[in-house]
Amino acid sequence: MAIGDDVSRGVTAKASEPTDLTQDLMAIAASQDQGAYRRLFHEITPRLKSFLMGQGTVEPVAEEILQETMLKVWQKARQFDGSKASASTWIYTIARNAKIDRFRKEARPMPDPNDPSYIQDPPETGEQSVAKKQESNHIREAIATLPSDQLRIITMSFYEEKSHAEISEELELPLGTVKSRIRLAFGKIRNELKDMA
Numbered sequence: 001m002a003i004g005d006d007v008s009r010g011v012t013a014k015a016s017e018p019t020d021l022t023q024d025l026m027a028i029a030a031s032q033d034q035g036a037y038r039r040l041f042h043e044i045t046p047r048l049k050s051f052l053m054g055q056g057t058v059e060p061v062a063e064e065i066l067q068e069t070m071l072k073v074w075q076k077a078r079q080f081d082g083s084k085a086s087a088s089t090w091i092y093t094i095a096r097n098a099k100i101d102r103f104r105k106e107a108r109p110m111p112d113p114n115d116p117s118y119i120q121d122p123p124e125t126g127e128q129s130v131a132k133k134q135e136s137n138h139i140r141e142a143i144a145t146l147p148s149d150q151l152r153i154i155t156m157s158f159y160e161e162k163s164h165a166e167i168s169e170e171l172e173l174p175l176g177t178v179k180s181r182i183r184l185a186f187g188k189i190r191n192e193l194k195d196m197a
Helices: 003-009 021-031 034-054 059-079 087-107 126-144 148-159 164-171 175-196
Strands: none
Touching (some): 034 087, 126 148, 148 164, 148 175
8 A cells, every 4th residue: 555545544654664755745845744744754853863963963952953854844845856855865954954053053152241342432521522523623624735636536535435446437547646646645634633733
């Protein structure tokens, strides 16, 4: 008697009979056949557990990965393509990926609440606020002293956020000239700021 006949009559196949994993997987995909899923589950899970534990996974974790794998088999059975892989290869791939995902999550360190990136900066004092404003004014004044050709390139680069290549193309200048003018502008701004200090 074929396994398909057993399923249609609601009879469970004897444990000694070989289970056709592909047939059961296709029955799950076609109609979410619970009998086929039960047979597939009993046939493949002992081997999967042995596979996981053979790779150094402790039993409780292997059990969790196994449950996650079999849930995915139920949910994703329609994605199985027998022309690309056998049913057991497809299921083992799901198990392997579930194991990898599990260990990646465990390997990811928990955020450290004392990490400086999580600690807020103290509120700005009045003195810091005034100093920032003065610095900002000094920079604006220094930029205003630039020759118009340098000022245009600095404006395009830092305020309009254009790349050197875009500036070169837009102003019809060689790329080297654009970079040179930016360097000259920075040198001039630096000197102006020193004089203001």
